[in-house]
Amino acid sequence: MNVDKKRSLSRSVKVQSATKSLVLIPIAVGINLIGGTLCSTLKLPLFLDMIGTIVIAVLSGPWVAALCGLLTNLFLALVANPVYLPYALVSVLCGLVTGYLIKAGLFRNKFGVVVTWLVVTLTNTVSASLITIFVYGGATGVNSTSLVTAALLATTKKIMFSVFSSSMVENLIDKAIVFVIAYLIIQRIPKKFLSQYSSSLGDD
Amino acid sequence: MDELAIEVKDLSFRYRQTTHAALSHVSFSVPKGSFFCIIGGNGVGKSTLCNTFVGLIPHYFLGKMDGEVRVNGQSILDQSIADLSSQIGLVFQNPFNQLSYTASTVAEELAYGLGNRGVAREEMVKKVAAVAKLMRIDQVLDQNPLDLSGGQAQRVAFGSTFILEPKILVLDECTTQLDPMGADDIFAIVKRLNHEGITVVMVDHDMERVAEYADQILVLAAGSPVLQGTPAEVFGDPRLAEFGVEPPAYATVTQALAQRHLIKAELGVTKEQAVALVKEGLNHAH
Amino acid sequence: MGSGEPVKSPIEKLNPLTKMLAIFCLGLATLIYPNSWLGLGIVIVLFGVAGIAHILTSFAKTIFGFGIPISLMLFFIQGLYSPKNKTIIADLGFAKLGEEGLLYAAKIVITLLVFLATFYIMNQTTYAGKMVAALTRSGINPQVGYLILASLNVVPQMHRRLDIIKEAQEARGVETTGGLWARLKAYVPLMGPVVMSSLTDAQERGMTLETRGFANTNVKRTSYIEVTTSKADTYLRAGLIIFLVAVIIISIWMRWAQ
Numbered sequence: 182m183n184v185d186k187k188r189s190l191s192r193s194v195k196v197q198s199a200t201k202s203l204v205l206i207p208i209a210v211g212i213n214l215i216g217g218t219l220c221s222t223l224k225l226p227l228f229l230d231m232i233g234t235i236v237i238a239v240l241s242g243p244w245v246a247a248l249c250g251l252l253t254n255l256f257l258a259l260v261a262n263p264v265y266l267p268y269a270l271v272s273v274l275c276g277l278v279t280g281y282l283i284k285a286g287l288f289r290n291k292f293g294v295v296v297t298w299l300v301v302t303l304t305n306t307v308s309a310s311l312i313t314i315f316v317y318g319g320a321t322g323v324n325s326t327s328l329v330t331a332a333l334l335a336t337t338k339k340i341m342f343s344v345f346s347s348s349m350v351e352n353l354i355d356k357a358i359v360f361v362i363a364y365l366i367i368q369r370i371p372k373k374f375l376s377q378y379s380s381s382l383g384d385d
Numbered sequence: 386m387d388e389l390a391i392e393v394k395d396l397s398f399r400y401r402q403t404t405h406a407a408l409s410h411v412s413f414s415v416p417k418g419s420f421f422c423i424i425g426g427n428g429v430g431k432s433t434l435c436n437t438f439v440g441l442i443p444h445y446f447l448g449k450m451d452g453e454v455r456v457n458g459q460s461i462l463d464q465s466i467a468d469l470s471s472q473i474g475l476v477f478q479n480p481f482n483q484l485s486y487t488a489s490t491v492a493e494e495l496a497y498g499l500g501n502r503g504v505a506r507e508e509m510v511k512k513v514a515a516v517a518k519l520m521r522i523d524q525v526l527d528q529n530p531l532d533l534s535g536g537q538a539q540r541v542a543f544g545s546t547f548i549l550e551p552k553i554l555v556l557d558e559c560t561t562q563l564d565p566m567g568a569d570d571i572f573a574i575v576k577r578l579n580h581e582g583i584t585v586v587m588v589d590h591d592m593e594r595v596a597e598y599a600d601q602i603l604v605l606a607a608g609s610p611v612l613q614g615t616p617a618e619v620f621g622d623p624r625l626a627e628f629g630v631e632p633p634a635y636a637t638v639t640q641a642l643a644q645r646h647l648i649k650a651e652l653g654v655t656k657e658q659a660v661a662l663v664k665e666g667l668n669h670a671h
Numbered sequence: 672m673g674s675g676e677p678v679k680s681p682i683e684k685l686n687p688l689t690k691m692l693a694i695f696c697l698g699l700a701t702l703i704y705p706n707s708w709l710g711l712g713i714v715i716v717l718f719g720v721a722g723i724a725h726i727l728t729s730f731a732k733t734i735f736g737f738g739i740p741i742s743l744m745l746f747f748i749q750g751l752y753s754p755k756n757k758t759i760i761a762d763l764g765f766a767k768l769g770e771e772g773l774l775y776a777a778k779i780v781i782t783l784l785v786f787l788a789t790f791y792i793m794n795q796t797t798y799a800g801k802m803v804a805a806l807t808r809s810g811i812n813p814q815v816g817y818l819i820l821a822s823l824n825v826v827p828q829m830h831r832r833l834d835i836i837k838e839a840q841e842a843r844g845v846e847t848t849g850g851l852w853a854r855l856k857a858y859v860p861l862m863g864p865v866v867m868s869s870l871t872d873a874q875e876r877g878m879t880l881e882t883r884g885f886a887n888t889n890v891k892r893t894s895y896i897e898v899t900t901s902k903a904d905t906y907l908r909a910g911l912i913i914f915l916v917a918v919i920i921i922s923i924w925m926r927w928a929q
Contacts, residue, residue, distance in 0.1 A: 200886055201445065203814055204877040207486070207821040208869045211829035215862060218830065222837075223854045236866070252822055259794060262737065263787045317745070317779065362859055366866055374871060376402035377447050436878070445881050467884035475882055482875035485883060487820040489800050496895035498883035501813070503890040506897065513895070531828060545883065 201377065202241040206249050209233030213253040216359070227355045230257075231301075234276050235363035236370075239288060240378040243280020250276035267316045271308045278304045288367070298360045302352045309352075310345045389458070390553050390584040391415040391438055391473075396452035398433060398442055407433040408608045411452070415601075417552075420585045422595045425605035426629025431588045432477070434605070435557040438586065439475045440466040457552065470498065473553040474546035476539070478561050483542035484530050491533070491541055492517070492526040498549045512548055520544040520574065536567025543571065553584040561590065572598075592633040596620060596654035604628050621652045635659035642666065680796065682724035686904045687802035688809065689911075690793040694786065696911040700918040701785040705925050707774070709918065710781035717788040726795050733791050738784055745776035799823050804894035813885070813892050825869075832865050 212233030220227050230253060238246035250272025257265040278301055287293030396411040408430045415421045423431050436442045440461045443450040454461045457472050477483065488494035495516055496509045504512075517523040520540040525533060530541055539559065546554070556575065560568035572594065579585045579598075589595055595602060595616070602619040604612035606628045612619055619625070620632040621640070632654070639653035639662055648666030653659035682690075701710035714734070721730035749772035750756075756769025803816040840861060880886075 199814070200880050201874065201877045203817060204821070204873045204880065205870070206818055207825040208829070208873050210822050211826045211869065212862070212866055214826055215829060215833055215865065218833070219858055219862070223851075223858060225851065225854075232862075232866075236870075248818075252818060256822055256826065258790075263783075263790055264737070264741075317741070317783075358855070362862070366863070369863065369867065370870065372402070373400065374874065376400060377874065439882055441878055441881060445878060465886065466881040467887045470882050470884050475878075477875070477878075479872075479875060482872050483879045484876075485880065485885075486824045486876065487800075487803070487817055489798075489824075493800060493895045500893045500895065501884035501887050501890065503893050506893060506895065509893065509895055531824065549884070 202237075202245050205237055205241060206245065206252060209237040209246075209249045210252045210256060212236065213249070214256065216362075217257075227351070227358065229355060229359055229362075231272075231275060231279075231356070231359045232363045232366070234272065235279055235283075235360065236366055238276060238280040238283050239367050240375070243277045243284060246276035246280040247273045248276070250274075264317075267312050268309060270312060271305055274308050275301050275305050288364075294360055294364055298356055301360075302349075302356045305356065306345065306349045306352045310348050313344050313348070388417045389414045390417045390419070390456070391421075391586065392453075392455040392458075393434075393437075394453040394455075396434075396437065396450070396454055398437065398450045399448055401447040401449075403448075406608055407448075408437075411605075411608070411610055413603055413610055413613060415553075415584060415586055417584055418579075418582050419600045420579050420587070420598050422599035422602045423586065423588045423605060424590075424592070424595060424602060424630055429605045429629070430608040431605055432557050433608075435475060435477070435555050435586070435588060437461070438553075438555050439473050440464060440469040441475075467501070470549050470551065472551055473555060474549060474551035475555045475557065476543055476546055476559040477557040478559065480535055480538035480542050480562065481531070483545070484538070485545075489529050490527050491522060491530050494530045494541055495544050495548055498545060502549075516544045516548045519547070521570070534567075536563050536570065539563060539567065539571060540574075543574070547578075551583075553586065554578065556585065556587045556589070558588055558590065592620075592631065593635070593655070596633045596636070597656075604630060616654045617652045620654045639663075680724045681903070682720065682792065683796045684901070684903075685796075685907070686898060686900050687793070687797045687805045688900075689904045689907050690789075690797060691802075692908055692911055694789040694793060696915040697789050698782070698786045700915050701782050703922045704918055705922055707777045707781045710778075710785050713785050714781065714788055717785075717792065721788075721792055724792060724796050726792070729795070730788070730791060734784060734788060737787055738780065741783070742776070742780050745779060746773060749773065749776035749779075798896075800894075800896050801898060804896040805898045807892050807894055808898060810891075816892075817880075817885070829865060829869055832868070833861065836861050836864060 210233060213230045216229030216232045219225075220229050231250075234246050234249050234253070237249050251269050254265050254269035254272050258269075279297060282288075282293075282297045282300060287297050392414045394412055396408055397406055398408045399406045411430075411434065423434060425431055433442065436446065437450075437454050438456065438461075442448065443462070444466050456464075456469060461469060484494060485497045488497060492513050495513045499509045499512060513526075514523070517526055520543055522537060522540050522544060525537060530538060533541065539562075543559075554575070560571055563571070568591075575585060575587075576598065585598075587595070587598070599616050602612075602614065602616055603610055604619060604625075611628050612622055612624070614622075620636040625632055635656060635658070636652055636654045639648065639651070639659050642648045642663070643650045643652075647670075648662045651662060653662045697713050701713060704710065718727070718730070718734075721727045750768050751763070751766040751772070753769060753772030753775060755771040755775060756767070758770040759767045760770050760773070761768040799820060803820050807813065807816050837858075840857075
C-alpha cells in the first residue's frame, strides 16, 4: 500500500455500508412477526405482517424490503406453518412495489401513502389469489378467508372470483392498518438515525 | 520520541444531514503502551472520536471527514474496518449490541471474528480457550450469549474483540451499564493488559477511575480538545467545571485542605495519593 | 430450529446438506409422479424416520393438523367445483362430486405433505448453527448465513421485549378485551418502544459486525462448529439422487404409455 500517496484530506462518504442495511433485516422481520402476534393476541382476523417491510423500504430501498418479505415468510414457514412458504412470493412483490413507490417520493405526503396503500393491496390480492389457486387449488384451510372463499364458492361457483374477492376485502383493511402504523413509526424515527440511511424522505 | 499508537491531526467530522460538526479541529497523539483517557460532558464527540480510531468513521457512518487519523503509523483511510481490527479493538456500552447474533454458544461467539478471517478450526479452538480463561468466562462457554448477565456478556464482548489480537484497546464507557463489581472485574483485566504492553484509550464518566489509571487525559468540549495533561494537571485546572467535568472527590478535598494549609500544596487525585497527603499533614500537626 | 440437545439420533448426526437434499429429491419426485400413490408411500416411510428421530408424536400432530383441514377444504372445492370434473361420482343436489377434481386435490395434498414432512424432520433434527456452518463451507454468501441465524436469534428476543412491555401495560390496567378499535388503540402503541429501540440497536450491531471483520472479502470463512460428512451421508445422497432419476424415468414412461 502506498501510504505517502497524495490524497485529498477531505473525504465525504455517500455510499451506504451494506452491513448497515443487513442488520436491519432481522429486526424488520421481527417487526413483521410482532404484527402477526398482535393479531392473534387481539383475535383479529388479519395479518399485519408488513409493517417492518414498509419501514425498511423507507430506510434501505426496494430490494432490501423484498428480502425482508422473503425472510418473514421463511420464518413463518419454519416456526408456524409451511403453508406460508409459497406466499413468500407475495411478500417479495409487495416489498418491491412499496420500495419503488417510496423511492419515487410517494411517502412524503399523506396522499402518496394512500396511493401506495391501494397499489400494494392490489398487488397483494392478485398475487396471493394466484398462489392460492395454483398451489393450493383454491384454499389453504388455515384461516377464516378460506371459509369465506368456500361460502362464496357455494353461491357463485367460480373459483377465481371467490378467491379474489374474499382476499381483496381482507387485504384492504389489513394494509390500511399496516400503512397507518408504519407511517406513524417512520415519523417518529430520530433524524440522527434516519440520516445514516439513503432515505427517500429527506434531502442531502 | 515515543512511538505513537494513535495520531490525530486536525480531525473534523460532521454526520450526514446535520448542521453542527461532531468533531472540529482535533489534534493529539497517544503513545504506545500508555493509558489514555478522554473525558467531557455528554454529546461532546467522545464516541465519535472512538469510532474514528477503529475506522467506523468514515467507513461505516455517513458524513464528511477532514484531517487525518493514523493508527500504528498508517492512515485509517487506507485500511478497511476489518484490516484495522487486528491493530485496534473497540468495546462500547451495551454488551448485547456487541454480539454477532449468529452464535448460540459463547464459544461460537468468541470465534466469530476468527471465522471471518478464515482461521482454521484447530487454531480457533485453542484461541477461544485462551481468551475464555483470560476473561474468566470459561464456565459459560456452552451457554447462549443472550442468556448471560450484563457483566458476563460484556466480558464476552471483550473476549470477542481481544481474540483478534489488537495492540490497542478503545473502551467507550464499556462499564456504564454494569454493576460496580462487574466493572471492577473488567478493569482488573484491562489493567493487566495495559501492563503487558497493550495501549488503552478509555472514555469514562467515573473520574476516580480515570484518575487512578490515566497517564494522560484529554478533555473535549463541543467537539474540540480544550485541555490535555496528566491527571494532576487536568484535575487541578480551575476551568474544569466550565467544560462540564467534575474532578474526583479526592482532588476536591485535597485542594480544599491545601488552601487552608492543612496539607502541603499538592493535588491528590487518587485515593492513595489523598490518603498519603492527609497522613503527612496530620503528622505535621502533631 | 432444534436447540442441539445432546441426545443424538442417527437423523440428527447426518450432515444438514444431506437432509436438504432429501427435501428436494423426495418433494420433486412426488410432484413429478403422475398419481398420489408414490407420495403416500413416502409419507408412510417418513413416519418411520420420525420414529427413529424420536419425534413421532409431534410429527404426527403436525402432519394431521395440516393435512386434515386442507384435505377437507380441497376435496370440497376441487371435488365439487373443478372445471376438470367429467366423471361424476355422486350428486349432492347443490353440486356434483367429480372424480378428476378429487384426484387433483389428493395430488396437491400429498405433495404438500411430503414437503411439509421432510421439512419438519430436518427442522426438528438440525441445529441451525450447524446448517449454516455446512452451507458456509459449501460456499454460500456469509450475508445469507447471517440473515438466517440473526433472524432466529433476534425475533425471539424482540418477542421477549414485547412481552415485558405487555405485562407492564396489563399491570397498569390496560385491557385486552373490548371493541376492535379499543383493542387496537391499547396495543398498537406497545409496538412503538420495541420498534424504536430495535432500530437504534441495529446500528450498533452493524458496528460490531464490521469490527469483527464481517465485511472481509476474498476470505473463505470458517466456523467453530464442526461439520462432517460421514459414510452414511455419502450413501444416502447417492440413494436420493438415484431415486429421483428413477422416478423421473418411470414418470415419463407412464405418461408416454397412456
